[in-house]
Amino acid sequence: MRHPLRENIEISDASGTDTICCRRCGFQYCRADQDWREFCKSRLLPSHNAGDLMSLLDGQYLLRQLYCPSCAALVDTDFVEKQQQDTGGT
Amino acid sequence: MAVNPIVSSVDPITFEILSHRVYQIAKEMGSTLERVGGTVNTTQMHDYMASLYLANGDVLSAGDAMGWHVACAGFAVKRIIERFENDGGINPDDIFLLNDPYVAAIHQSDVYMISPIHFNAKLMGWSATFVHVMDIGAMSPGGNSPGATEISHEGVRIPGIKLIERERMRRDVFDAITNMTRQPVHALFEQFGPELVTAVSREMLNYSESILRKRIAEIPDGTWSETGSIHAGDTWNVHVTLNKRGERLLFDFTGSSPQAKKGINLPYHATFGACYEAILSTMAYDLPKNHGALNPIEVIAPPGTVVNSIPPAPVSLNTTSGGSTAKFVANAVITQMLATSEKWRGEVMALNVGHRLARHAGVNQHGNYYVSTLSEGALDGTGARSYRDGDDTGDGLSSHNIEWLEANFPLLYLFRRNIKGGGGAGKYRGGAGSESALTVHDAPEGKIKGVALGVAGLRNSGQGLFGGYPGAPSLLMLTEGARVEETIAEDMSPDQLDDLGGRSSLLPYCEFDLGRNDVLYMRMASGGGYGDPLEREPQRVLRDVEDGVVSRQEVRDIYGVAIDGDEPALNLGATEKLRAGLRKERLQEKI
Ligand SMILES: [Zn+2]
Numbered sequence: 001m002r003h004p005l006r007e008n009i010e011i012s013d014a015s016g017t018d019t020i021c022c023r024r025c026g027f028q029y030c031r032a033d034q035d036w037r038e039f040c041k042s043r044l045l046p047s048h049n050a051g052d053l054m055s056l057l058d059g060q061y062l063l064r065q066l067y068c069p070s071c072a073a074l075v076d077t078d079f080v081e082k083q084q085q086d087t088g089g090t
Numbered sequence: 091m092a093v094n095p096i097v098s099s100v101d102p103i104t105f106e107i108l109s110h111r112v113y114q115i116a117k118e119m120g121s122t123l124e125r126v127g128g129t130v131n132t133t134q135m136h137d138y139m140a141s142l143y144l145a146n147g148d149v150l151s152a153g154d155a156m157g158w159h160v161a162c163a164g165f166a167v168k169r170i171i172e173r174f175e176n177d178g179g180i181n182p183d184d185i186f187l188l189n190d191p192y193v194a195a196i197h198q199s200d201v202y203m204i205s206p207i208h209f210n211a212k213l214m215g216w217s218a219t220f221v222h223v224m225d226i227g228a229m230s231p232g233g234n235s236p237g238a239t240e241i242s243h244e245g246v247r248i249p250g251i252k253l254i255e256r257e258r259m260r261r262d263v264f265d266a267i268t269n270m271t272r273q274p275v276h277a278l279f280e281q282f283g284p285e286l287v288t289a290v291s292r293e294m295l296n297y298s299e300s301i302l303r304k305r306i307a308e309i310p311d312g313t314w315s316e317t318g319s320i321h322a323g324d325t326w327n328v329h330v331t332l333n334k335r336g337e338r339l340l341f342d343f344t345g346s347s348p349q350a351k352k353g354i355n356l357p358y359h360a361t362f363g364a365c366y367e368a369i370l371s372t373m374a375y376d377l378p379k380n381h382g383a384l385n386p387i388e389v390i391a392p393p394g395t396v397v398n399s400i401p402p403a404p405v406s407l408n409t410t411s412g413g414s415t416a417k418f419v420a421n422a423v424i425t426q427m428l429a430t431s432e433k434w435r436g437e438v439m440a441l442n443v444g445h446r447l448a449r450h451a452g453v454n455q456h457g458n459y460y461v462s463t464l465s466e467g468a469l470d471g472t473g474a475r476s477y478r479d480g481d482d483t484g485d486g487l488s489s490h491n492i493e494w495l496e497a498n499f500p501l502l503y504l505f506r507r508n509i510k511g512g513g514g515a516g517k518y519r520g521g522a523g524s525e526s527a528l529t530v531h532d533a534p535e536g537k538i539k540g541v542a543l544g545v546a547g548l549r550n551s552g553q554g555l556f557g558g559y560p561g562a563p564s565l566l567m568l569t570e571g572a573r574v575e576e577t578i579a580e581d582m583s584p585d586q587l588d589d590l591g592g593r594s595s596l597l598p599y600c601e602f603d604l605g606r607n608d609v610l611y612m613r614m615a616s617g618g619g620y621g622d623p624l625e626r627e628p629q630r631v632l633r634d635v636e637d638g639v640v641s642r643q644e645v646r647d648i649y650g651v652a653i654d655g656d657e658p659a660l661n662l663g664a665t666e667k668l669r670a671g672l673r674k675e676r677l678q679e680k681i
Contacts, residue, residue: 003310006429007476007517007556007621041677051511051644053562053616057548065557065676072673074557074622079549 001032008073009036027070040066040075047079100289108282108290109297109378115274116142116153123219131222134490135465142207142275143167143216144381150215150291152379157370158363158413159200161384163218165359166194166202166250173250182208189226190249191241191405196360196413197353198226198245198406199233203253209279214288217275224449224461228406230541231461232449236322236599239351240402299382302374303337306386309431311335316422317345318415318443320354320545322407322599326396328415332423341365341420343391343398352599354411355399361416362389368420372428372437407599410467410544414444418553425555440473440480440520440555440618446544446564448610455500455532462499464528464612465489467544469506471513471521471561471617473552479630480521480552480617482508482639500533504574504609505585509562509616511641515648516558516619517626522639523552523561523616527587527609529574537605542566542597551615558619559648566597567611574607587611623649624669632660 001018004010011032012021018032029036043065047057054063057079066076100108119140124133131137139159142150147167152160166188174180188194189201201223207215222233228245229235238244279287315331329345349355356364366384374383391398396412399405421441428434445467454460468489472480492503506526514520530538544564552561572592577584584590590609604610631651634640635658645651650672652664 001310003430003432004435006426011430043676049647050559051515051562051648052641053509053511054560056563056565061549067676069677072676074624074676077554077557077559079560 005036006075008068008075022068022071022073024073025068025071027068037066037076039069041069041072042066044080050077100286100293104286105290105293108278108287109294111278112142112151112291112294113153113378115278116140116151118153118274119217119219120153120155123221127221129222129224130462130465130490130495131224134494135463135468135487137465137487138219138221139163140217140219143218144291145213145215147171147216148295148381149384150294150380152370157367157379158360158417159196159220160379161363161366162194162196162359163202163204163220164381167204167216167218169194170204170250174252178252180206180213182206182211185253186250187248187253188250189223190247191357191360192247192401193249194359195220196357196363196405197233197408198228198247199223200409201226207275209276209284212284214279214284215275215291224463230449230601231451231539232463232541233406234410234449234541234543235353235404235406236541236601238353238404238406241404242402244353244404244406294378295380295382297382298374298377298380299385301377302369302383303386305373306334306339307337308433309334309427312427312430314423314426316419316426318419318422319550320396320411320415321550322350322352322354322411324350326350326354326412328397328412328419330416330419330423332427334427338386338388339369340388340390341423343389343395343416346391346395346397349394349396349399349403351404353404353407354396355403355405356397356408356412356416357405358389358391358393358398360408360413361391361397364413364416365389365420367417368424372421372424373434407543410444410447411599414545415550418443422553429556436476438555439475440514440516440553440558440620442470442473442485442552442561442615442617443550444545445470445485445551445615446542446566446612448543448566448612449541450499450501450538450604451540452500452538453534454498455534457534460499463490466506466524466526466612466614469524469526470564470615471509471523471552473555473561473617474514474516474518474520474558474620476620477518479519480513482513482522483524484521496531500530500538501528502531503528504583508639509613510638511644512562512616513639514552514554514559514561514617514619515623515626515644516554517621517623518558518619519626519630519634519640520552520554520558520561520617520619523564523614525611525613527611529572529609530604530606533606537603537608540602540604540610542600542602544599552618554618555620557622559623561616561618562613564615565613567594567613568597568602568604569594569609569611570605570607572607572609574609624672626651628660628662628665632658
């Protein structure tokens with residue numbers, strides 16, 4: 001089985017088992033049945049890092065980004081509630 | 091329709107001609123509605139629906155219309171058949187009216203007019219239209235009532251009546267609506283005969299269904315989920331899981347919040363319609379829009395939740411809250427699904443959850459009481475696609491003309507323009523979005539009343555896709571006691587809010603007063619970006635700077651592009667270094 005999963009991430013069977021890989025550098029995140037998000041580099045930044053107009057969200061939300069640990073391709077950007085992150089961590 | 095019908099009992103040329111003719115009739119129904127409409131929603135916003143149905147209520151052809159209303163009006167036709175078939179009868183000259191959300195409508199303001207189509211005294215099909223009616227006796231002017239806690243506060247509910255002529259009814263408008271629906275269909279039956287028209291109708295449904303099923307089957311099986319939130323005092327979640335097996339799509343809304351005592355709730359058929367609309371706009375946009383595209387879908391929504399509310403839960407705010415959010419999550423899971431297909435991944439785009447809008451009501455400069463809509467929401471920036479930027483302004487509906495609005499209502503626009511720094515960053519940028527501000531002008535009572543609507547919650551705007559940044563949030567803000575008249579008296583343009591002073595507050599779903607020297611500021615959602623901004627072609631970033639839609643700080647910190655000088659010029663060498671530095675920074679943090 002080989003098909004894309006999203007921009008910069010695909011499922012590949014090149015290694016013999018279905019593996020989630022970086023489309024840019026070939027980095028293997030995990031097996032196809034695992035959650036690739038847990039294998040990304042992640043950063044939590046103040047909301048205004050997404051632009052001045054996002055400063056309204058400061059204090060309430062954090063900007064969370066996930067990257068390929070090998071080539072640093074950005075694969076996901078989202079706002080997450082600050083409270084959850086303060087208590088639960090990431 | 092380039093492909094021949096797959097199940098063929100009609101020759102392909104006849105099929106092409108008749109199926110397009112049926113679609114054209116549905117389209118013309120919509121244009122006629124727009125021409126005879128009496129509100130800005132109908133005449134300028136395209137907030138209407140006109141479609142044709144088979145004798146049993148299955149969708150035959152949707153005109154250029156919102157898909158969820160197409161599906162819901164189909165439910166309405168079926169309810170009318172059940173109610174009147176053996177009690178009162180369904181006769182050639184009947185027109186039925188229905189607006190009960192717990193029968194088939196979405197909220198009471200959206201009124202369905204449904205008319206049977208007979209040929210030689212035999213029921214052959216139905217035509218249905220809806221428009222948003224401005225006053226239906228609800229608590230708040232405009233039909234959306236932020237203060238309603240149960241449906242009885244939200245105006246009249248009609249589960250289906252035969253519309254009878256009353257003295258106050260305008261015969262010309264009534265005739266226009268009836269003429270636009272039945273006569274062209276009669277001509278079709280007369281010219282081609284009911285047997286052939288019926289065969290083509292069935293074939294149209296088969297055609298859409300068989301192609302859609304084939305498309306679904308080509309995509310890898312899987313499960314995808316998404317949650318959207320509605321903020322209206324409390325927070326409610328709309329959660330969906332899409333299960334794709336073979337050629338079937340199952341949308342399961344289990345896990346969504348219990349229904350609210352606020353009008354954000356969706357009745358089941360509206361949730362179903364939201365999924366149908368999502369399919370129409372993503373996987374079936376080039377197919378005839380009919381019941382065939384609805385058959386491969388199944389929708390589970392637990393009763394008593396925000397996506398399958400039961401009486402007396404109020405619903406009047408739902409199109410801009412539960413509805414927007416249900417459409418967003420349905421589209422989002424389809425997007426995730428399509429991204430796993432080599433053939434379809436190019437079609438995906440970043441999505442907006444919804445936007446804000448406002449109703450306004452009062453006495454106008456001509457001395458008449460009025461209720462109307464500020465349809466700025468149609469000026470959202472759209473999300474970026476996998477191959478191009480979003481549109482800076484553009485949405486499913488359209489917006490009113492400002493000069494027309496000022497001529498009819500006691501309002502004065504201070505500005506309407508694109509937002510700088512609004513569009514979500516990405517390999518492809520989200521649409522900039524728009525911002526407008528207005529005040530009252532020449533209002534006999536010195537003020538008007540407003541109702542602020544739309545998916546509240548700052549996080550709810552354009553969502554970034556696959557690394558793309560979210561767009562700036564939409565917001566409605568009221569500034570009281572601003573120096574508007576003073577600025578105009580000084581012959582200056584009041585186009586910078588910061589210079590006008592006054593006391594500002596953000597407006598959630600609420601009613602508000604707009605008086606002299608008060609400013610209503612409306613910022614519409616900017617679109618979300620697609621992919622990694624460090625992969626954006628530097629030339630595109632330069633053009634964004636020249637167009638004034640991104641700030642220099644974003645250019646450097648988010649896009650990693652070096653642009654020098656007051657006359658912006660690209661520095662490619664410095665850009666490469668900047669981007670290498672930003673990538674290194676990303677990896678320095680701990681997991
Ligand atoms: Zn990589």
